[in-house]
Amino acid sequence: MLEFKRAWRLCLLMITAVLLTGCNSTQDFSLSSFGNSVAGPDLPASVEPYPDDQVLTVAKVHFTERNYGSAARYYERAVEVMPNNPEAWLGLAASYDRVRRFDLADRAYTEASRFMADRPEYYNNVGYSYLLRGDVAKARSNFLRAQELDPANLTVNNNLELLRDNANRIGSKQG
Template sequence: MMSGCQTGGNTDPVQVADPPAFETGILTSNEANRLGRQQLAAGNYGMAERHFRDAVEHNQDDGPSWIGLAAAYDNLGRFELADRAYGQAIRIQGETLSILNNRGYSLLLRGDKRRALVQFDRALALDPTNPVIRNNVLLLRTGERGNKAVPL
């Protein structure tokens, strides 16, 4: 008898799992979003932008990734691109609390306090008890300098 490969009677196809995203270099939209959020929180805005851009290229209806991309652009001072990303997020999700607050923060970064306050007021109308938004409105109205407005 010879030994070697034998197919025998089993003709079931072998199921091969896809390799993990980190091995192929291709990230899913969810994974790219997660990495973008991590980089944004760490202050690595260029890397955050890259990951969020990957996420929206894979799934153009990924509202949270559009918001993250806009926030990354804001922090990079790329306000025209941030406005486009906020526009896409609004097209997908509508004017949510997070989008209104973050657009207000974006306007603050540009020095446009009047328009920022309009955005914060609209966000506050959606959730009058939200402490982040209430703080942002209070800071703008009182002109306190010690504290800073924050995005959601």
């Protein structure tokens, strides 16, 4: 059990590192159709104002500190001011995953896919989203797609190993 917890912590750290990558595009999007005022037990109704050029950094800090509700709010603001920033969309989706708002995460992943559907970090994060939901088959499929795109990606390979370990444990408990 201790090894499993360590693996999950390592996985979370690696996902955070993946979120720190990005690329650019020129498409436009308005968050108003996204329903950005969806408060809940883990999503604060509002956050402190920061200058537009700092909001993405603040979002990353909250995510790293496991303040996922606050991270989601700051990422929401980030995609409002930088609608073409894939890193902001991927961070928003990951934050929604962590507060179990998978409906909103799916929408953010759809937006992220416009900018980075050919990137391993996109498929890794989508795979992790499905893993959080308990859909191991879809998680594995996305992790394998990420591995196709970057066979040496440590995060992806660790996530696949995590799935294998879990499958082996489940198999040994049933046998």
